[in-house]
Amino acid sequence: MADTSNTQTQGASRFGRYVIYTLLGLVCLYYLLPLFIMVSTSLKTLDDIRSGNLIALPNEVTFEPWKEAWGSACIGVRCEGMSVYFWNSFRFVVPAVLISTLVGAFNGYVLTMWRFKGSDIFFSALMIGCFIPFQVVLLPMARTLGELGISNSIAGLIFVHVVYGVAFTTLFFRNYYVTIPDELVKAAKIDGAGFLRIFWRIILPISTPIIVVSIIWQFTQIWNDFLFGVVFSSGDRQPVTVALNNLVNTSTGVIGYNVDMAAAIIAALPTLFVYIVAGKYFVRGLTAGSVKG
Amino acid sequence: MSATPSTAAVPGVSNSGKFLDSVERFLPKLVLAPTFVVTLLFIYGFILWTGYLSFTQSRMLPNYDLVGFIQYQNLFDNERWWVALKNLAIFGSLFIAGCLAIGLGMAILLDQKIRGEGFIRSIYLYPMALSFVVTGTAWKWILNPGLGFEKVMHDMGFADFTFDWLTNSDMAIYTVVIAGVWQSSGFIMAMFLAGLRGVDESIVKAAQVDGASLPTIYWRIIIPSLRPVFFSAVMILSHIAIKSFDLVMALTGGGPGFASDTPATFMYTFSFTRNQIGMGAASAMMMLMIVAAVVVPFLYSELRSSRRG
Numbered sequence: 001m002a003d004t005s006n007t008q009t010q011g012a013s014r015f016g017r018y019v020i021y022t023l024l025g026l027v028c029l030y031y032l033l034p035l036f037i038m039v040s041t042s043l044k045t046l047d048d049i050r051s052g053n054l055i056a057l058p059n060e061v062t063f064e065p066w067k068e069a070w071g072s073a074c075i076g077v078r079c080e081g082m083s084v085y086f087w088n089s090f091r092f093v094v095p096a097v098l099i100s101t102l103v104g105a106f107n108g109y110v111l112t113m114w115r116f117k118g119s120d121i122f123f124s125a126l127m128i129g130c131f132i133p134f135q136v137v138l139l140p141m142a143r144t145l146g147e148l149g150i151s152n153s154i155a156g157l158i159f160v161h162v163v164y165g166v167a168f169t170t171l172f173f174r175n176y177y178v179t180i181p182d183e184l185v186k187a188a189k190i191d192g193a194g195f196l197r198i199f200w201r202i203i204l205p206i207s208t209p210i211i212v213v214s215i216i217w218q219f220t221q222i223w224n225d226f227l228f229g230v231v232f233s234s235g236d237r238q239p240v241t242v243a244l245n246n247l248v249n250t251s252t253g254v255i256g257y258n259v260d261m262a263a264a265i266i267a268a269l270p271t272l273f274v275y276i277v278a279g280k281y282f283v284r285g286l287t288a289g290s291v292k293g
Numbered sequence: 294m295s296a297t298p299s300t301a302a303v304p305g306v307s308n309s310g311k312f313l314d315s316v317e318r319f320l321p322k323l324v325l326a327p328t329f330v331v332t333l334l335f336i337y338g339f340i341l342w343t344g345y346l347s348f349t350q351s352r353m354l355p356n357y358d359l360v361g362f363i364q365y366q367n368l369f370d371n372e373r374w375w376v377a378l379k380n381l382a383i384f385g386s387l388f389i390a391g392c393l394a395i396g397l398g399m400a401i402l403l404d405q406k407i408r409g410e411g412f413i414r415s416i417y418l419y420p421m422a423l424s425f426v427v428t429g430t431a432w433k434w435i436l437n438p439g440l441g442f443e444k445v446m447h448d449m450g451f452a453d454f455t456f457d458w459l460t461n462s463d464m465a466i467y468t469v470v471i472a473g474v475w476q477s478s479g480f481i482m483a484m485f486l487a488g489l490r491g492v493d494e495s496i497v498k499a500a501q502v503d504g505a506s507l508p509t510i511y512w513r514i515i516i517p518s519l520r521p522v523f524f525s526a527v528m529i530l531s532h533i534a535i536k537s538f539d540l541v542m543a544l545t546g547g548g549p550g551f552a553s554d555t556p557a558t559f560m561y562t563f564s565f566t567r568n569q570i571g572m573g574a575a576s577a578m579m580m581l582m583i584v585a586a587v588v589v590p591f592l593y594s595e596l597r598s599s600r601r602g
Contacts, residue, residue, distance in 0.1 A: 020402050027399055028416050031479065034431045035419075041434065053444045054435065106324045114321035122329060129336040131588045133536050135560045135577040137335065139570060140342040143355065144335075163335050166328055195320040224424035226539035227557075231565060241426040245543050248430050257434055264430040268423050275422035279415050282422065283483060 042066060042262035049257055065258035069266060073259050075247045076235065082266050084236055085243035089223060089270075092154045092239070096161035097218040103162070104169020104214060105207065109199055111170070112177040113185045123174065129167040137164075138231050145232060152233050160232060161222045168221075169214050176210040177203070212281045220271050220282070240267045340581065346574035353568035364575040373551050374576065377559040380466045381583075384473070384555065385534040391474035392530055393523070396481030401511060403482070404489045414486070417479035425476065429543025432472035433459065462552035465545045469537070469553060472544055477533060481526050488522035489515065528591045535584055556580050 037054055042065050044058040052059065071081040078084070111123050141160060142151065150156035180203075188198045229239040238246075244267045248260045275282050348359050368374050399417060403410055420428065435441050438457040446454035458464035492515050500510050538557035545553040547562070554562075556576060564573025 017405075020405055020407070024399070024402055024407065024413055027395075028413060031416055031420060031475070034428075034435060034475065037435055038431050049440065053448045054441055055445055103328060107328050110321040110325050116322060119325070122325070122332075125337075126328065126332050129332055131532070131584060132336065132340065133557070133577070133580045133584050135536075135538075135557060136343050136581045137339040138560075138577070139346060139355075139564055139574055140339040141335070163331050166331065170328065194317050195324075220422060224426075226424065226426050226542065227561075230542075231561070241424050241539070244424075244430060245426050245539075248433065248543065249546055257437075257440070260430060261434060264427045268427045271422045271424070272419065275419055279418070283418060 038261045038265055042258055042265060044258050065262040069259045069262035073247055075243050078236060082243055082263050085238055085240045089240040092157040093222045096158045096222050097215055100162045100165035100169045100218055101214045103166050105173050107170040108173025108177050109203055111174045126167050126170060134227055152237050156232055160228050165218055172210055172214045213284050216274055216278055216281050219274060223271050343574045343577050346570060347578050349571050351570035355570060364571045368572055368575045373554060374559060376551060377554040377556045380553060381555050383466050384469055385531060387470045388473045388534050389527060389530045392478045392481045393526060395478040397485050399482040400485035400489055403486055417482050420476045421480045425539035426543040428472050428476045429540050433544050436468050460549055462549050465553035469541055469544055473540055484522055484526055488519045492518055531587045535580060
């Protein structure tokens with residue numbers, strides 16, 4: 001009796017496993033299908049797109065859409081493709097990521113190892129800055145960038161992204177340093193090591209994981225930003241996300257769906273690359289950032 | 294027992310000069326100072342500035358004569374603002390519900406000691422690495438009436454199938470839901486999975502010994518214990534929903550007409566393309582208040598639970 005019921009539950013559970021794996025597989029398809037459609041569409045000719053359908057493979061593979069998207073597609077009045085904007089993005093994303101990470105590291109260090117009266121209140125005040133919808137700072141910021149003489153410039157975008165990125169990087173480093181035992185730093189203080197020396201010799205060498213998390217998080221956030229890009233830049237100074245939107249949403253003449261898809265992949269490649277190479281840290285950043293929302 | 298004063302134990306400090314000493318003492322504050330100033334001016338100062346603008350008649354250029362609540366009155370007399378609010382309500386609730394359902398469902402399935410879990414997880418999460426503009430572009434093509442999903446169904450023999458949500462005023466906002474859930478549900482799955490891994494095994498074992506079935510255990514014990522995860526997930530998702538700007542811009546551009554406007558696209562349009570800065574500022578302040586209405590209860594309960602813990 002016991003045996004039969006056992007085999008029954010085993011059979012039921014084997015069936016259950018099939019169901020689970022099938023469901024998981026279907027969900028994988030759901031997530032991967034848009035990527036597949038993007039890639040396959042970007043390799044099709046326009047005739048192929050019109051005659052075939054969305055989920056079909058290309059009849060003949062063509063790289064023309066990619067060439068056009070990168071070098072000659074018309075975005076606004078210029079017909080130089082995405083390349084200009086792609087490099088624009090790099091030019092402000094890299095400095096903004098590095099500066100905000102560095103500032104965040106120092107802030108986190110002070111807020112954990114060198115607390116002073118009011119530092120906790122300051123941290124809370126800074127965290128509230130993570131929650132505000134950025135719409136509430138756009139108008140004053142547009143004015144301020146003008147006053148500073150850096151509106152519509154790479155410097156302006158670096159400035160904006162550093163200002164509104166520091167709250168997040170500070171949160172990362174502060175939450176990481178909080179877990180470091182106080183004794184480590186206390187002993188160094190007793191030995192007469194100063195602020196910078198302790199940071200340089202003790203804190204920085206053990207910070208590699210959180211530095212990676214912060215860089216990846218900031219890189220993804222700033223690269224993918226659209227709001228600041230569209231408000232604070234114009235013409236050939238725009239970031240790649242804004243260029244992509246302009247390319248796709250200005251329909252003059254024949255709409256090149258294949259070129260649109262190639263351009264979308266171009267805009268997504270850097271962050272996808274980071275995700276593939278350092279996905280573990282990416283996920284960690286997401287969950288660390290989830291405290292703030 | 295010799296009573297050594299504690300200062301004697303740190304001779305190194307007194308060796309350095311008085312000047313260096315005071316620099317050293319102020320260094321931490323000095324390092325924090327730029328962030329302090331920036332936070333004060335560019336976050337709190339700018340909120341006040343926007344608040345001030347919302348009480349003026351500013352159009353293309355800021356104008357600093359106070360006129361009271363006229364802009365808010367105009368805002369709530371504006372049909373387009375109501376459409377935006379309604380869309381936020383539709384998008385927000387369906388987006389949150391969809392992400393929670395898919396996220397929790399997938400997390401539970403993935404928690405059954407699955408082979409290749411890491412690989413599957415990374416597939417679920419990759420959309421989070423994409424820009425909303427890329428997501429919007431992709432789904433705009435997939436949902437294209439004529440050449441997109443509709444044609445696939447036609448080719449499969451469903452000749453009468455129509456799918457025109459992108460160009461249908463009543464349905465456009467739902468396309469934003471579809472794309473939004475696709476992008477964000479994987480992240481919510483990761484949060485729930487982390488929560489599931491934190492559930493106390495011994496309670497589950499005890500319930501199993503008592504003869505509770507697996508669904509009962511999930512429904513009665515495990516899911517209720519994920520309450521904090523639900524809470525932060527809802528908070529994060531509503532935050533994304535309220536700020537939703539890039540996805541709408543890329544997918545529908547707020548159209549057809551202004552049928553799929555959200556408060557964020559409304560604010561952008563009035564501030565930067567229609568030169569109605571006063572009204573734009575008023576809508577931005579309303580967005581801040583909506584966020585506050587979501588975040589403040591969350592922060593409050595977080596603080597309370599951390600104090601208890």
